[in-house]
Amino acid sequence: MTVLPTALDTASADYTANRDAMLAKLDELEGEHAKALAGGGEKYVARHRKRGKLLARERIELLLDPDTPFLELSPLAAWGSEYPVGASMVTGIGTVEGVECLITANDPTVRGGASNPWTLKKAFRAHEIGYANRLPSIHLVESGGADLPSQKEIFIPGGALFKHLTQSSAAGIPNLAVVFGNSTAGGAYVPGMCDHVIMVKERAKVFLGGPPLVKMATGEESDDESLGGAEMHARTSGLADYFAVDEEDAIRRARLVVKRLNWRKAYPDPGPAEPPKYDEEELLGIVSGDLKVPFDPREVIARLVDGSDFDEFKPLYGTSLVTGWAALHGYPVGILANAQGVLFSAESQKAAQFIQLANQRDIPLLFLHNTTGYMVGKEYEQGGIIKHGAQMINAVSNSRVPHLSVLMGASYGAGHYGMCGRAYDPRFLFAWPSAKSAVMGPQQLAGVLSIVARASALAKGQPYDDEGDAALRAMVEQQIESESLPVFLSGRLYDDGVIDPRDTRTVLGLCLSAVHNAPFEGVRDGYGIFRM
Missing domain, CATH: 3.90.226.10 (2-enoyl-CoA Hydratase; Chain A, domain 1)
Known part of the structure; x- marks a missing residue:
């Protein structure tokens, strides 16, 4: 037995x-x-709801098949950093029309869904998982683009996001963008590089440069709708494949797109x-x-x-x-x-x-x-x-x-x-x-540093400061202990949760x-x- x-x-x-x-x-x-669940806090959640919009996790819940689980990934991203826990994005795996999908959703209650350095790392990890496991991806988009004060950490690596989308498409892994609000500047390339695009009437705004930037660059006067509104993209530019009347309609249409993918797993479920x-x-x-x-x-x-x-x-x-x-x-x-x-x-x-x-x-x-x-x-x-x-x-x-x-x-x-x-x-x-995870245990690491410092003093013929050594050991142990904890490591995306x-x-x-x-x-x- x-x-x-x-x-x-x-x-x-x-x-x-x-x-x-x-x-x-x-x-x-x-x-x-x-x-992470609190998003940008009560003030910004209330403002978002007042505009008649669903929260990121509510959008995901409506998208998923009823009574099916959602495996959220990297929920503690950015923990311990200067940025909000969760990194202004929700990522995970869920079932839509019987198809396991990678799902990403900007959280517009956190600085308008703007991407900070941890948002990028979280998105990259999600794409890595989706690509390795051949999961169709659905991107619920509402983001003001890059968090400009941190642009130096975002601009150069951020371009890989678009590369990942196109590589997935080239590998035959479908991707779908549902645009609920802003998707501007570099973010406009997210729907631009997805296989299927749905935009919400009078809500979606997709343009490389908004009216102020166009005015500065060309002197042209324009407005959001004519420059990048959902109806314009559905009727004129052709960027939008589907024109949704509201958020619920957009999610319904997204489910229909997945239903029509004719997607099959490589191996059948074992039952x-x-x-x-x-x-x-x-x-x-x-x-x-x-x-x-x-x-x-x-x-x-x-x-x-x-x-x-x-x-x-x-x-x-x-x-x-x-x-x-x-x-x-x-x-x-x-x-x-x-x-x-x-x-x-x-x-x-x-x-x-x-x-x-x-x-x-x-x-x-x-x-x-x-x-x-x-x-x-x-x-x-x-x-x-x-x-x-x-x-x-x-x-x-x-x-x-x-x-x-x-x-x-x-x-x-x-x-x-x-x-x-x-x-x-x-x-x-x-x-x-x-x-706990680190190069070694806190006591061992502190002890190694102490032995090395003591040997160095002896080699130089100098007296060793035992009181200072005890303080150093205590400080190092405390530092390594805090850096070994799972929330610290998860905040840096060294695990998936x-x-x-x-x-x-x-x-x-x-x-x-x-x-x-x-x-x-x-x-x-x-x-x-x-x-x-």
């Missing part, structure tokens, strides 16, 4: 403490998400799947608030995979990394999950072999992170930890099956790379509120469904040299 047993004691003091710590983190996370044997609610109490306390990742796997059925690979070898085969919402997956944190030579070689097997079988990989990195020390260096870790990273780097990553606990150092961190292009990467552990199975199911829109084939003979 390959159904996982459980040893989780939900009545224990440790479980209760872990659960309480996770719930406290989730409460904090809810407060940060609320900032209903058996749920796990254990309650997803119990995921709240598995990871300790202190990441130095280990946990068995099988307890997590047992609450994620279909029927809690997990066929473990090499269970007696390299035991601090759990590997094995399972199904998740009917989709086959290979799972790599850190058990005791540290990756040794055996774990690295085991991972490399397992990744190669998944590629031979065309099976997507799921990485569940809780690692402090590869083991250090004379014994391990002499035993070849560098070349063995390199084998694992080589395998991850060159693997061609889709990768999904979830940061449950620690994800430090090169272990983050070997477990398919952001730099290794996982199709999706999410974090739990308990996760911080999720409630109880939602993990659903989120991964949505991701697996998305990746099966595009055909994929594992690598057979394209790996680099494995140092033996």
Whole structure:
């Protein structure tokens, strides 16, 4: 039998403490998400509504098929920056007329939907996901263009947005723009480069230069409607394919366009799947608030995979990394999950072999992170930890099956790379509120700096300031701790969102469904040299 047993004691003091710590983190996370949901604040939301307009998320809700989920991406973008949380844009994946689509929506309550540097990064990440997974894209447009005070950070990289649209079209991935308001200057190229364009009567304004700029550039007197109104573009310029009488009509027409795409997924949906044997609610109490306390990742796997059925690979070898085969919402997956944190030579070689097997079988990989990195020390260096870790990273780097990553606990150092961190292009990467990620743990990093500074003083024959050293260590620990937190990392788009552990199975199911829109084939003979 390959159904996982459980040893989780939900009545224990440790479980209760872990659960309480996770719930406290989730409460904090809810407060940060609320900032994104608030948009530009009550004043600007009220002004937007007074104009008879729907909010960005209301537009998305009307667009989606009834009672279907929306997987929002990067909701905390720009957290900790000078710009509002959410980066004045909503992005995500949802189902429209039975078709999984990438959806982006400007939030016009935040500085008129103007794009700041984080808006660009968020849009680029959304396009990356859409392109990799061959998802038709729908862009709900209402933006004043670039946030001009930050133009130096927007203008040069911003042009890639139009490149992404045209490359998607060239690859046969449909894209659709629904223009609800302003789409001016460079933003006019969004509808200009989409396959299908819908504009709302007396609302949409699409022009390269508005009346003031035209007056300054040419001396010509003009007005919004004759220069870039929806009716003009529908009757005269031909930029608008459909002329909508209001926002609801525009959304209805967008759904019709998607219905007529004749779009097919590369792989059929697998149908209903058996749920796990254990309650997803119990995921709240598995990871300790202190990441130095280990946990068995099988307890997590047992609450994620279909029927809690997990066929473990090499269970007696390299035991601090759990590997094995399972199904998740009917989709086959290979799972790599850190058990005791540290990756040794055996774990690295085991991972490399397992990744190669998944590629031979065309099976997507799921990485569940809780690692402090590869083991250090004379014994391990002499035993070849560098070349063995390199084998694992080589395998991850060159693997061609889709990768999904979830940061449950620690994800430090090169272990983050070997477990398919952001730099290794996982199709999706999410974090739990308990996760932390950095070059190393705060205490270790501060200690390394202290040792180096002490050695430097000794080499120069200078006395060492122990009091100053203690202050430096405390400052560095605090800095690294704050920079390791998931909201900090999510704000910089180093993940696709911080999720409630109880939602993990659903989120991964949505991701697996998305990746099966595009055909994929594992690598057979394209790996680099494995140092033996």
